[in-house]
Amino acid sequence: MFTTFPLDIAVFNAIHGLAGLTPLLDALGIFLALYLPYLLGLAALAFAFKQKTAKEKWGVFLALALAVLVSRGIITEAIHFLYPIARPFVALGFTPLIGESGASFPSGHAAFFFALSFMLFAFDRKWGTWFLALAFANGLARVFVGVHYPMDILGGIVVGFISYLIVQYLLKPGRLRAAPVSQAAQDISGENAAPDQVA
Numbered sequence: 001m002f003t004t005f006p007l008d009i010a011v012f013n014a015i016h017g018l019a020g021l022t023p024l025l026d027a028l029g030i031f032l033a034l035y036l037p038y039l040l041g042l043a044a045l046a047f048a049f050k051q052k053t054a055k056e057k058w059g060v061f062l063a064l065a066l067a068v069l070v071s072r073g074i075i076t077e078a079i080h081f082l083y084p085i086a087r088p089f090v091a092l093g094f095t096p097l098i099g100e101s102g103a104s105f106p107s108g109h110a111a112f113f114f115a116l117s118f119m120l121f122a123f124d125r126k127w128g129t130w131f132l133a134l135a136f137a138n139g140l141a142r143v144f145v146g147v148h149y150p151m152d153i154l155g156g157i158v159v160g161f162i163s164y165l166i167v168q169y170l171l172k173p174g175r176l177r178a179a180p181v182s183q184a185a186q187d188i189s190g191e192n193a194a195p196d197q198v199a
Helices: 004-014 023-049 054-082 087-090 108-123 124-146 150-171 181-189
Strands: none
Touching: 004 054, 004 108, 004 124, 023 108, 023 124, 054 108, 087 108, 108 124, 108 150, 124 150
8 A cells, every 4th residue: 555645755755865876875874774773772782781780670671672562563563554555665666775575654663763762761861862863863764765754754753652651651650751760770670669768
């Protein structure tokens, strides 16, 4: 099925139209679209396991894993099944810079990495900001290489944010947002908070 908006196609053509202009730009686009996700995944694991205690490590890991499971494994797959949209290179008849298959909307990569980024931002604003920026770069690159429309990336961002909210609610409502890593991780892993000091 091919259903998208004229503005979406116009923005896609403007971004993808830069492909093929220079080998260096193509190489950068391919790296960001194809290989950056592996680096982000490793960095997220490093963030989880750099926490001080085992309960903090597993608390962070559980939150990140649930966020990407809900976003990529459940919501995105459900939308792909119920409302399959052909990828740009299939609908418009061209050869993309990288190989890809499956439905186009929403972007599974964007859903995955924005869910991860929003959850990381709840634990650590600096890490979360970097992840959000790099997740956006990955999404832009996947439009550039011809495997997604801009609306696919926007849809993935929305799915990622909704997934973050769902996981936040399921684990400890209101505890993740702007919480220090140690406190949020302890809340998720079930570690009891220290008793209030008596004045």
